[in-house]
Amino acid sequence: MTEPTTYLSHLELGEPDKTYLDTNELIINMGPQHPATHGVLRVILKLDGEKVLGTECVIGYLHRGVEKIAEHRTYTMFNPYVDRMDYVAAVSNGLGYCEAVEKLLNVEAPPRAQYIRVILTELNRLASHQLWLGTHALDIGAMTPLFYTFRDREEILKIFEKYCGARLTTHAFRIGGCLYETYDGFEGDVKKFLDFVPSKIDEYEELLTTNRIWVERTKNVGKISAEDCKALGVTGPVLRASGVKWDIRKAMPYAAYSEFDFEIPIGINGDTYDRYLVRMEEMRQSLRIIRQAVERIPEGPIMAKVPKVMKPPVGEVYHSIEAPKGELGYFIVSDGSTQPYRVRVRPPSFVNLQALDLMVRGALVADVIAVIGTLDIVLGEVDR
Amino acid sequence: MPEETKSPPSPGGGEPKAVKPAAPAKPTGPVPVAWESPLVTKLKRQYGSGIHEANIYLGQNYLVLDTSITHEVLQILRDEEQFDYCVDITALHYPTHEKQFELIWILYSFPRNQRVRIKTRIAEGEAFPSSVAIWPTANWLEREVFDMFGIRFEGHPDLKRILLPDGWEGHPLRKDYGIIQQDQKWVQINLGIESGQ
Amino acid sequence: MAPVATTFFFYFLSALTLVSGILVITRKNAVHSALALIFGLLAQAGLYLMLYAPFVAGVQIILYAGGIMVLFLFVIMLVNLERSQKEEQFNKQWLVGLLAACALGGLFIAVYVKGNGLFPEHIAQPVESSNTQQIAIMLYGQYMFAFEIASLLLLVAIIGAVVMAKKRI
Amino acid sequence: MLDYITSYLGMNTTPGQAGNVFWALVYIMIVFGGVSVAVMSMNWLERKALAHFQIRLGPMRVGPHGLLQPIADAIKLMTKEDIIPSEADKFVFWIAPLIILCASFTVYIVIPFGPTHAITDLNIGILFMLGVSSLSVLGVVMAGWASNSHYPLIGSLRSSAQMISYEVAMGLSVVSAILMTSLNKEGTGTLSMIGIVQAQQQQQIWFLFKFFPLGFIAFAIFAIAMVAETNRAPFDLPEAESELTAGFHTEYSGLRWSLFMLGEYAAMIAVSSIAVTLWLGGWMRPFPNTLTGDTWDLVFSLIPGFSFLGLALIAFIGVVRMPKHPYFKIQTLGLAGFAAVLALIGLVLFVPAVRDRIQDIFWFCAKVAGFMYLYIWYRATFPRYRFDQLMKVGWKVLLPIAIGVLILTAIAGVLF
Numbered sequence A: 001m002t003e004p005t006t007y008l009s010h011l012e013l014g015e016p017d018k019t020y021l022d023t024n025e026l027i028i029n030m031g032p033q034h035p036a037t038h039g040v041l042r043v044i045l046k047l048d049g050e051k052v053l054g055t056e057c058v059i060g061y062l063h064r065g066v067e068k069i070a071e072h073r074t075y076t077m078f079n080p081y082v083d084r085m086d087y088v089a090a091v092s093n094g095l096g097y098c099e100a101v102e103k104l105l106n107v108e109a110p111p112r113a114q115y116i117r118v119i120l121t122e123l124n125r126l127a128s129h130q131l132w133l134g135t136h137a138l139d140i141g142a143m144t145p146l147f148y149t150f151r152d153r154e155e156i157l158k159i160f161e162k163y164c165g166a167r168l169t170t171h172a173f174r175i176g177g178c179l180y181e182t183y184d185g186f187e188g189d190v191k192k193f194l195d196f197v198p199s200k201i202d203e204y205e206e207l208l209t210t211n212r213i214w215v216e217r218t219k220n221v222g223k224i225s226a227e228d229c230k231a232l233g234v235t236g237p238v239l240r241a242s243g244v245k246w247d248i249r250k251a252m253p254y255a256a257y258s259e260f261d262f263e264i265p266i267g268i269n270g271d272t273y274d275r276y277l278v279r280m281e282e283m284r285q286s287l288r289i290i291r292q293a294v295e296r297i298p299e300g301p302i303m304a305k306v307p308k309v310m311k312p313p314v315g316e317v318y319h320s321i322e323a324p325k326g327e328l329g330y331f332i333v334s335d336g337s338t339q340p341y342r343v344r345v346r347p348p349s350f351v352n353l354q355a356l357d358l359m360v361r362g363a364l365v366a367d368v369i370a371v372i373g374t375l376d377i378v379l380g381e382v383d384r
Numbered sequence B: 001m002p003e004e005t006k007s008p009p010s011p012g013g014g015e016p017k018a019v020k021p022a023a024p025a026k027p028t029g030p031v032p033v034a035w036e037s038p039l040v041t042k043l044k045r046q047y048g049s050g051i052h053e054a055n056i057y058l059g060q061n062y063l064v065l066d067t068s069i070t071h072e073v074l075q076i077l078r079d080e081e082q083f084d085y086c087v088d089i090t091a092l093h094y095p096t097h098e099k100q101f102e103l104i105w106i107l108y109s110f111p112r113n114q115r116v117r118i119k120t121r122i123a124e125g126e127a128f129p130s131s132v133a134i135w136p137t138a139n140w141l142e143r144e145v146f147d148m149f150g151i152r153f154e155g156h157p158d159l160k161r162i163l164l165p166d167g168w169e170g171h172p173l174r175k176d177y178g179i180i181q182q183d184q185k186w187v188q189i190n191l192g193i194e195s196g197q
Numbered sequence C: 001m002a003p004v005a006t007t008f009f010f011y012f013l014s015a016l017t018l019v020s021g022i023l024v025i026t027r028k029n030a031v032h033s034a035l036a037l038i039f040g041l042l043a044q045a046g047l048y049l050m051l052y053a054p055f056v057a058g059v060q061i062i063l064y065a066g067g068i069m070v071l072f073l074f075v076i077m078l079v080n081l082e083r084s085q086k087e088e089q090f091n092k093q094w095l096v097g098l099l100a101a102c103a104l105g106g107l108f109i110a111v112y113v114k115g116n117g118l119f120p121e122h123i124a125q126p127v128e129s130s131n132t133q134q135i136a137i138m139l140y141g142q143y144m145f146a147f148e149i150a151s152l153l154l155l156v157a158i159i160g161a162v163v164m165a166k167k168r169i
Numbered sequence D: 001m002l003d004y005i006t007s008y009l010g011m012n013t014t015p016g017q018a019g020n021v022f023w024a025l026v027y028i029m030i031v032f033g034g035v036s037v038a039v040m041s042m043n044w045l046e047r048k049a050l051a052h053f054q055i056r057l058g059p060m061r062v063g064p065h066g067l068l069q070p071i072a073d074a075i076k077l078m079t080k081e082d083i084i085p086s087e088a089d090k091f092v093f094w095i096a097p098l099i100i101l102c103a104s105f106t107v108y109i110v111i112p113f114g115p116t117h118a119i120t121d122l123n124i125g126i127l128f129m130l131g132v133s134s135l136s137v138l139g140v141v142m143a144g145w146a147s148n149s150h151y152p153l154i155g156s157l158r159s160s161a162q163m164i165s166y167e168v169a170m171g172l173s174v175v176s177a178i179l180m181t182s183l184n185k186e187g188t189g190t191l192s193m194i195g196i197v198q199a200q201q202q203q204q205i206w207f208l209f210k211f212f213p214l215g216f217i218a219f220a221i222f223a224i225a226m227v228a229e230t231n232r233a234p235f236d237l238p239e240a241e242s243e244l245t246a247g248f249h250t251e252y253s254g255l256r257w258s259l260f261m262l263g264e265y266a267a268m269i270a271v272s273s274i275a276v277t278l279w280l281g282g283w284m285r286p287f288p289n290t291l292t293g294d295t296w297d298l299v300f301s302l303i304p305g306f307s308f309l310g311l312a313l314i315a316f317i318g319v320v321r322m323p324k325h326p327y328f329k330i331q332t333l334g335l336a337g338f339a340a341v342l343a344l345i346g347l348v349l350f351v352p353a354v355r356d357r358i359q360d361i362f363w364f365c366a367k368v369a370g371f372m373y374l375y376i377w378y379r380a381t382f383p384r385y386r387f388d389q390l391m392k393v394g395w396k397v398l399l400p401i402a403i404g405v406l407i408l409t410a411i412a413g414v415l416f
Helices: A066-070 A075-084 A087-105 A109-142 A144-163 A186-208 A212-218 A226-231 A236-242 A272-296 A346-354 A356-358 A367-377 A379-384 B002-006 B038-050 B067-079 B139-149 B184-191 C007-027 C031-050 C055-078 C081-086 C094-118 C128-142 C144-165 D002-010 D021-051 D068-079 D090-110 D125-133 D136-146 D150-181 D193-203 D214-229 D254-279 D294-321 D326-348 D354-382 D387-415
Strands: A026-030 A042-046 A051-058 A315-323 A327-336 A340-346 B051-057 B061-065 B086-092 B101-109 B114-122 B127-129 B152-154
Touching: A026 B114, A026 D150, A042 A367, A042 B038, A042 C144, A051 A356, A066 A075, A075 A087, A075 A340, A087 A109, A087 A315, A087 A327, A109 A144, A109 A186, A109 A212, A109 A272, A144 A186, A186 A272, A212 A272, A212 A367, A212 D387, A226 A236, A236 A272, A236 A327, A272 A367, A315 B086, A315 D021, A315 D214, A327 B086, A327 B101, A340 B086, A346 A379, A346 B139, A356 A367, A367 D068, B038 B051, B038 B067, B061 B067, B067 B101, B067 B114, B114 B127, B139 B152, B184 D125, B184 D136, C007 C031, C031 C055, C031 D090, C031 D136, C055 C128, C055 D125, C055 D136, C055 D150, C081 C128, C081 D090, C128 C144, D021 D068, D021 D090, D021 D254, D021 D354, D090 D125, D090 D136, D090 D254, D125 D136, D125 D150, D125 D193, D125 D254, D136 D150, D136 D254, D150 D193, D150 D214, D150 D254, D150 D387, D193 D254, D214 D254, D214 D354, D214 D387, D254 D354, D294 D326, D294 D354
Parallel strands: B061 B114, B127 B152
Antiparallel strands: A026 A042, A042 A051, A315 A327, A327 A340, B051 B061, B086 B101, B101 B114
């Protein structure tokens, strides 16, 4: 076994306080099998007692070579693969990929398809945030919210299942629009969900928002400033919680988002508590978008005219969407053949995870867990 | 594709798959148009012929730069033109080209709400100055490019493999790296799987 | 609380104390030594109980076994055991050791030979239920001043420890 | 011999004080057996109650409503491979769970389930309890160290620091309760567990309400500190699963692991018993001085029987609601049998002779059970404290308040 390059070697680590009492620093290997690293993340922690001196993330345990696979599949064949990256927000992945290829083909999905896309994507954002909330709360020690969020997430997954037959890796969209027309009672189901879920979100908040221990565990933990966020390329709720009002749905609208009325919640302190509040508010805003979309959904075709054999003209395109975790970008290069010359995925989790080290320096071990939770990473997307 | 001569928004005829007579060219396709903006004017004034291209394709701006000036331009874009967010760094491999690799930066400016792609070509074995000092986010992104393409970044604080295990041989996203052919030796030694798959 | 099988328990607890005392100094591993010490202290607490001093026994358990030994273990766990295990355990001062042992043995023999006169035949059995109160009355009545001095000393020690351990106060 | 056995029955005291070895052994067996059963049923109750807090069903498969689940768990744990890490210190690794178990079971010697229902009554009872229960820290520290692994080591460091810190606040709040026992004509207090309850009987008030709110604050401090002492949520940092996988017992498995669990639950019951004895009037029935008279005595002495009948009724409703399907036949019969046993116990409890002897124990156990439910409730509700916050709460909040309450209690005792 080629045992590795020395980890933590490059970091300028703080030295333990040796002024009076001589204590040894401790190197702890958290993961890849660990209950709170959300999959197979491995974090090497250098500790002075309980204080974190520095971290190093070791990733790649879930690397499947998605980008290489793309080069050997046609555009259509690669579509299901993207669902396997951020598997808790598969619909968002599919939306980003389909829109990028559509852009490359220079076609546009019909309005009805776009509305269906918005509804499903926002439902998926809700599901993703609910999963995040449950696991994040569990990491911090509150068991119960996990079960509440999963109860409500189930309703979303039921809608997905009814719509396209799959619950998790949905493959809901096709290049050029949607394959399936909405099933009978789709709107009713979504409306029923919209009516029932706001009180549930209040219920989560009741359990956590004013809970003294929750506030103490999250306030001023994992603070990151807006400047650091921008420099580190951190996007999504983490960036917004630091006070930057930036959301691709507003900044560079895609799908039908320009037609909806919604707010971008932002935080002030950029700490874990603010990120929690931002995501909670985002859930409510998603509901708002879904309600507008369901009420205004137009009639019409759901598939644009797309050739059976897709051969996009030579060229390249970068298209990004606001996934639940941040900016999810697809950089697709076409050489005019049926297979993409290169598909590059810009995964939000991968880039956001880089901020972990900055956010936990000088904090305690328990904060590392809180910060990993608040970054909302999915290792399928980090490792691809 | 007659108009392709003036448009490598990407590749051009170099890639291996284009050996087959490509499908009859589509009569109409999006065509890159020149990108006129104060930024481009300024850069052109400063570097002249160093700016190979400054076009808009499908509504997306990109600059193709000479390798020698790219790092400087990146610095200028960050410091003077408010491109404060490095979205992505990636590369492309064209085995038949003289300069095999194309490095791509996707930059975004929060104040301007504008995205731009910077592209440059480098040859096999050539190192490129690291942009970690410009955007800290480049750290992992460059490591991934190194991992997948084997492009070295000079001055990177910790250039080592990120997604693949240490000691893996080859760089998978190069076009000459077969998808079936894995690093069998690594698998046999480390995972104890005899077939190497 | 009439004691049962007094002789047996006396010899049992005494043997336990002695054996664990020997183990404390002969074990190479500091944690094992500490463990032996804990057993020794517990056995001593048992002996106190037999001497009708339940309060002392209780305090022995709560302070020594429960408090101080935990801190001992705490510190031992943090030091580098491997290094200390390589070091020589005894410093081979045979002569001094022999002298000390002889002196102690002489003392024991002297007590055994002449001892009968030193101690009263029977200790008046103290009223068991008032044991705690008697200690309290003594501490806060007779020896009030000494008690307060001792507590002051401890306060000084606490402040000293804080000053030494903390860079900024 | 028979005389020796029967002679105790006439004595109105605990077997330990009577010096009756036979009855002491009988009591020890009853208490330890009872505690083991209580731990098992607590295990079932916790899983069930926690599940219902979290809109789940909990164990449903082994026996009706998972009633046999603890037994199944016990069998599974006993037959599981017992793994000792190769780098572990074998002896210490082996002895650590035993220390915890011994420490948490030994305290039951002095717990008074009734005026004569205790194994013995030491006159340093409460001191003995605090002392022995503090020994379980040793087991935790040794388990963490002997595993020779980082997570257990950090877990045990946290644990020892936490338990030592909270012991201080706990001890001080106990002292203020002991101070209250001395507020009689002779001015003599007691450390004996039975004596403390008798003092409450004498003063005709639970110490919880004595010098309101002083007694209440002391009780609250103890109630917080005891959760920390037993490493339960929200103070379960030593075994914080999301941070340290399982803390000090990460490397343990099978029977040894189950010993830790047994010790933990036994300790929970033990500290709850201390709280009940000190502040909630121990074995006394509710309202002993306002609702007096023979009628009320009768009413309260019937409650144990009725509550068992109530449980039997719930179980019987469960029987009725069982799916009518041959597959569920055994389950239904089992539950019906369980209901019948409960009803039988309830009926036996109506017999006057049994009633009078049992009701002390019943009230004591009922109060302890209330605390057990609180433990489960905490676990379902609260997130986990961080280590520095925990220390801050212990040293900067609880300790000063405990000292303040102690001083105020002393002043109040002198004045009133």
